[in-house]
Amino acid sequence: MFYEKESKTSHSFKDKYINISQKFMISMLFALVWLGFSVYLSLPWLRDLSNITTPLTAVLIIAGIGYLPGLINSFIVMSLLLDRQPKFKTPDPHIPISIIIACYNEEKVIANTLRYIKAQDFKGDIRVFVADNGSTDLTAIQAEKAGKELELDLIVKSAERPGKFNALNEALKSVETEYVITLDADTLLHKSAIRFLVSRVITAPADTTAVAGSVLVRNSRDNLLAKIQEWEYFLGIASIKRMQGMYQGTLVAQGAFSLYTTEMLKKVGGWPDAIGEDIVLTWKLLRENKKVYFEPKAVAFTEVPTKFIHFYRQKSRWARGMIEGLKVVKPWQQPIVYIRFLTSINLAMPFLDMAFTLAWIPGLILAFFGIYWIIGPMTLLVLPIAMLQNFILYVYQREVFRELKLNIRNNFLGFIVFVLCYQLIMSPISLVGYTQEIFVKKRVWK
Structure with missing residues (x-):
């Protein structure tokens, strides 16, 4: 996971050696295949939404609440599946x-x-x-x-x-x-x-x-x-x-x-x-x-x-901090290609949060009244890849906790609300943080 030289040195995955460049390419290919599959399935949705709004508006809405989140999540999922954490060279260091x-x-x-x-x-x-x-x-x-x-x-x-x-x-x-x-x-x-x-x-x-x-x-x-x-x-x-x-x-x-x-x-x-x-x-x-x-x-x-x-202030600070980072260090200034890609994802976050706030949330309200212009059966395609990501990480974290002799708390209600509702809260708060930094509002540290 952590120690992979850019040379041919790597860790095995199912008896095959896969270096970091290959892992990146495999994960990206999987994400692009998922994106293509999503676009193909969404064509009827795109056509119907274009008739209600405009073709450009329809593409932007579906990209913000479907295409891009699916692309990012599928990249994360495949990366996690390929991840192998190396053993410590020195498990009991004595340095000051x-x-x-x-x-x-x-x-x-x-x-x-x-x-x-x-x-x-x-x-x-x-x-x-x-x-x-x-x-x-x-x-x-x-x-x-x-x-x-x-x-x-x-x-x-x-x-x-x-x-x-x-x-x-x-x-x-x-x-x-x-x-x-x-x-x-x-x-x-x-x-x-x-x-x-x-x-x-x-x-x-x-x-x-x-x-x-x-x-x-x-x-x-x-x-x-x-x-x-x-x-x-x-x-x-x-x-x-x-x-x-x-x-x-x-x-x-x-x-x-x-x-x-x-x-x-x-x-x-x-x-x-x-x-x-x-x-x-x-x-x-x-x-x-x-x-x-x-x-x-x-x-x-x-x-x-x-x-x-307090939750609102903390999360808006985090969003504002991301914009600060983008202003100080541009993604294209990063010398490592993988870091360039990862920081570039942050460039899309304001758009994703805006799409979620201005399209997904109103779409949920409309769907509640039986109007499925934005939120409908097709939007459920985003959930499987998100659930798979959570499951893979849960398995990894469970093994870490076992090694540390810790127990995972029984918190099923929190999990359901986290998966289904958390982004409804986070995206509007993040938009506030972005706006605060754009207009250089007074900092609130606590």
Whole structure:
């Protein structure tokens, strides 16, 4: 999955060696065949919708809610089927690392986060930097107290200028280890998370500059909104990252839990002044002709929003961060062809979200009253490939959980709502985020 040289070196798939270029071509061919099949079946739908609107409008609507989602999902499905994760070269590394935790008013959670760092089975030395970003509570005092009680090598760094990127960069100045990990203050690590993350970067090629950990939800029992997000993280985000990792370019080494090479991090100027600082940073690293991978066994658990207003702000920030990334690093500026393709998909996301918001949702309302101009039997063709994608990822994730001795929670209601309704919520929110960035609206960090 992660370590595939562009030469003939590769991993076997059903006793045949398939290198990364071949996997890309097979996945693309499958996606194009699926697209052709979809177009053929949709011709009656296209004709009927053209009579109601115009031919161009009909093509745009069907492309936005059918053709392009099917193309992307089928590419992901075949990529996942071809994915094989290599074993670690060094399963128990002993090298020293640093961890940066950027904090703002985290006095209630910081001690618990530090306890989980102390409980790691990683044998190397760990130095923790708590970057206090002008907290008005007792975050710094609680961090120092917990560090002494746990006998951690802990340093509190003060960054008075507001902005998470300022806190991270202030701590980065003092990092001397080859690798540095960022961790959110409310994120708890599985006991082997750091060991797996470091093992992956050691196993990966020498030009690897970051490895994203697998961030999952720990408060899914709180309400239905949290239950839905549990599946988003467990299946949706994980499938995208795993597919991108196979092509050597996970597009977001998220700040909540990721590892970076300190030298390259400093070379690109650290974290940028952006609302999606981790997105822009990752794309800058990729632009340097470096590789970014994903390690599914390096698991961390985070709190997700349980109130809709907080959920809305977070998701609109993520959408806005994607646009920031596209403005700073254009897809055609990426030197690796696979990364060029993956970032180009993001160029289509505003169109897809617009089509979903302005066509799919009104189409559902019309279908409820028996008017099947937009939503009808043909649109159900998108569901099989999406369900197959979720099933494949579920099988992969189940094996990861078994190895980590974790259990998958019984959350059937959340899964059904996630599959059938989640995009109804996400697309309009994403459009808001795109609009905020286009018109350079004031940033809201919390």
